[in-house]
Amino acid sequence: MEYPTHLETPSSPVHTAKTLAYERSKASFSVKDMAEFIMTKDYLERKDKVMRIFRAEPENFDRSNTYFQSRKEKLDAAFRSEKRLIELMKEGKISHEDTVVTITLLGEIGPLGLHRLMFIPTLEAQASDEQQEVFLKQARNYEIIGCYAQTEIGHGSNLKGLETTATFIEETDEFEINSPTLTSTKWWVGSLGITCTHAMVMVQLYIKGKHYGIRPILVPIRSTETHKPLPGVTVGDVGPKFGANTIDNGFVIFDHVRVPRFNLLQRYINVARDGTVTIPKDADPKIIFGIMVATRVDIVYNMSHDIIKAATIGARYTSVRRQLTDKADKAPVPEGSESPILDYSMVQYRLIPVVAKAYAMLATTHIIFDKYNKYMDQVSKGDFSMMKEIHATSCALKRWTTESCVQGIETCKNICGGHGFSQFSGLNELYVNTYPNVTWEGDNYVLCQQTAQYLIKTIKAIRAGKRVEDNGSTGFLKQYVSGKLVKSQFSRMSVSQLAASPDAQLELLAYRAAAMADDMLVGMEKRGRTWNQSLVKMPRLSDAYCDYIVASYFRQHIESLPKNSPLRPALYQLGSVLFLYTLANTTGDLLRLPGNLFTSEWADDIEPELLKTTEIIREQAVPLVDAFEVPDERLNSALGRSDGQVYENYLKMAMSDPINSGETADKIRQLWWDQYLGPVVKGNGNLASRL
């Protein structure tokens, strides 16, 4: 198939690349400075290093043909990359820390991703020193490859309901692992389907007839010599999924499988040779599931790196796509041309909040990582005081960022019109790979209950006059109960005044979240509403809390800039967009808050103010997404290319489909003609008369 040569002009009358260059010329700030601020210098350096390697070794890391690949081909590419990454680590060319960036840039958690993200950290946190000497060393050396087997086919959210058992067999000094029922089948376990040699299995522990709750135990799954499943182990892949098909989520059923006593992770429980159990008193029992806090924080990071890809494609393509003419257009449209669709208010209204969220999520990632590291530092010293707050906040952020990211990608898909539906948009693989985040590591509708519970308990304690620690997540609740918040400046401001005051925005968001928490408490305590009846309001409470947290983290990150930084205006405008967008989407809740602080006349101004602000940011949309520095390889998008050569490459990508070009295409097309279509077309005769 030849690229047609008779075409007069590639894109009439203004070429997409020229339009993109024009958008860039409007930048009110240095894109490089913005990149260093929002992505961090550390990330940019790692990214550049990794991209140099990827570009030098396309045979190992090229993903440009991923849209044509079957699941097996995708897995093959993923395995190949994983092997090479480990070699590169051994050669000292990349570090263990760099693998976070490699995952982002390849756009996939490979089959060894969870070995690094869940298996090794669990050994680090919960194995005794003696066990670390053996297992952790092997794991870090990839002599064993591990997974984390918690969820069962019949049990997800209810961890206490897990059915897999480990029973101490004193005679042989072993534990016997067993799956008693079909519903106890371990399911969804990443890296279990094909890859792993060992599993960290969460089991109901029984010793001498006594139950010791859920504990992690290391169980060999496949031979490290032949890789064949070990006796008593029925193991396989859970099959094709909506996305994330480069990970081999697996299932396993144990038929009375024995492992040495030594394999039970013993930092938080000790089992002696005679079955005597010792449990350290100072440890919070929830530390067993500590790895889930870590993975939620990782998810916040991943979501911010996924939404920037969508925002980049969305902003670039809607800048160059022209459709119809808006007569009120500010930039005069050249004769015979049409308006860029980003000039339409409806497109700005949908896209710009995604850009704002992307910035806010990146800032949030930086702050929550710092917080998490501080927490882990404290835990290693036996101090668990931050656990409740970081648990509640990570649950809320996991929900907020995953929902925002999925909606953001979908929005960008939609504003690209029909072309968003093509794999060559780059948005669909992103969408399906991002999607499972709404469920894994805690279903978003379950997680919001954890946050709601924390907020309600805290406000209840404050109301009861109990001492409540003054951490970042409870201060606003105290201010609410004391009546200080309601008297703040925000309550006397018009919407447009609010839009210009980051302080007042934070106050309003804090007030709203606290009032919603208080309202739920009152509903339960005074109006007899049950937990089940209150469930419907919990996602909104959790999200309202997060709207406040994200806004304050974003603010905190902006304030790290020098006072006179030229980056500040755009960043604060993005903050205002996010604020107004939040109000616009929750007006119903806002108007029904107790106290009648807000009127419907006041609320009438939200949407026009939001439109005004998105129209301003629209002018900076392309520079703002350029600052994310998402490499073209990672975009893998005809629509979002940095050079703006959109339709040329879109057509070329289609032409290169093995169903269009080459031997395979000729063969399969001939076959379909000979077998199916030809006989239909040639076997005519008596059908028309019947119709």
Add this chain to the structure above:
Amino acid sequence: MEYPTHLETPSSPVHTAKTLAYERSKASFSVKDMAEFIMTKDYLERKDKVMRIFRAEPENFDRSNTYFQSRKEKLDAAFRSEKRLIELMKEGKISHEDTVVTITLLGEIGPLGLHRLMFIPTLEAQASDEQQEVFLKQARNYEIIGCYAQTEIGHGSNLKGLETTATFIEETDEFEINSPTLTSTKWWVGSLGITCTHAMVMVQLYIKGKHYGIRPILVPIRSTETHKPLPGVTVGDVGPKFGANTIDNGFVIFDHVRVPRFNLLQRYINVARDGTVTIPKDADPKIIFGIMVATRVDIVYNMSHDIIKAATIGARYTSVRRQLTDKADKAPVPEGSESPILDYSMVQYRLIPVVAKAYAMLATTHIIFDKYNKYMDQVSKGDFSMMKEIHATSCALKRWTTESCVQGIETCKNICGGHGFSQFSGLNELYVNTYPNVTWEGDNYVLCQQTAQYLIKTIKAIRAGKRVEDNGSTGFLKQYVSGKLVKSQFSRMSVSQLAASPDAQLELLAYRAAAMADDMLVGMEKRGRTWNQSLVKMPRLSDAYCDYIVASYFRQHIESLPKNSPLRPALYQLGSVLFLYTLANTTGDLLRLPGNLFTSEWADDIEPELLKTTEIIREQAVPLVDAFEVPDERLNSALGRSDGQVYENYLKMAMSDPINSGETADKIRQLWWDQYLGPVVKGNGNLASRL
């Protein structure tokens, strides 16, 4: 891989199948009667006939292994089915009308679907009698296979902006078809990528230097002998998409291709040998795009058949999935068991509105089909008076039903938790295949402008005292302007009174839609808001209009039942759910309607009332979805199976994945071990010390 035999019980302690049987025992109506009412007897008979054929010929129609198939394999199966369907038509075993049902039951528009849905109807509507004698006969006989080529890579919504030209060449009595630019490449055309021999191409028509707008012309694409592309035609498949990969959407570029003058469809334009053009005066020029109204009505049908699949899987699986225990549960949970997740208010709140929408959409389909047939009947008699209304209503319904369906499937996917992410849930292929409907045949954000324009123009005309025809879509606007609506009973009712009064519900919905249309008109006329600035409110206006239309169509269909029908109570409850759900999701708009008819205290009752109603319907959820009679083959879902054998089949489906079982699995696993994983595990040594 052997199914494990040591498992004590399949599902502990209450088997999923037993739970489903219990749900069915609660039915308050005859499922068979309900099926005949909501699906129609005619559909059920066709469905049973087609399913008998499908089951008798698995080699032609079985789709059970679709989740393991590559695009090529899916296309192969689709071609095979298409060929057999045509044979069955020739054998007189199924009719042309039955093919609508075959598409639904196979769950895919095959490569010949658009030949029937767009190509033939365009010939029927726009070809002259003489042309029909040739082309229509050939098309009905499948001697030619056609597609409908309108959209271009650079032009979708702006039909006037299409760039492909057809120029009359008097010397040879031909038209020359040309693609002047890259952006004029015809793109997305279904059946063009691989299948078709001919294309109905929408072109800018030029005759003797004069422009005659957009017209359809029949252009041969591939040889009917060899199926090779004809000279000057560059044609191929647009490549992989998010879904709908059993259709070969294609592209085509014409390099000065000649066709006989006869190929220009001549019912609404006549070109004589000398280039003299005659255009009938009475025809509305928009009739050229008449096929798009038809396809929008088809979409309403398809959406109702897609959402019932999702609702069926969602209701059945959430009934049998157990997770944690709700202490306030009504049905006592057996010892050691957990509550069905459908007992949680948050799941009811999400699922039951989907069931309600499914019922409302099916009812809407029945009414809009009647309306459309009446319209086509009038058009054939030269009466175009219904065109504007049916255009506006079909645009609004297309938007409303596609958004509802996509959201409904997503909701059902989410309430199934992690398992919703598995292809074996049956919800993901459904989702991706349904998704393009939000864009094709008119992007939903563009279509809502058509509806908004119609409503605004009408209300403006009414206010100006002009005569406005009293059709189903304008009566409520007149009542609004006259002030009659605002004085209706609804305005004096509490939320719970409204929930019990279908009449008042319709009044409120009519009032709301009319007030929003009026508000937009006022904004434009008195407050100087431009069209662009008003865009953001148009989706909401269009949807508010549709909320009213769908409720009134649903009502109309229910009222066709005898007064004492035992089906009525459940149906009216579903109507109330939909009504309350609509209010709950648009409270912000409702509270800001001019006139201050609604207060925030009043609105506080919406959610509790909705929860109360969904809790009642929850008891009938399984019988209600059973009445859709979606065959298990169409569900192709481990979670939604009619026999409730959920986890057994889920595990068996996974085990049958070619990556788990059989020669292929052994080979590929060995290869991955030998090439990638083995060297990693065995090539240990110096990595741990570096970390």
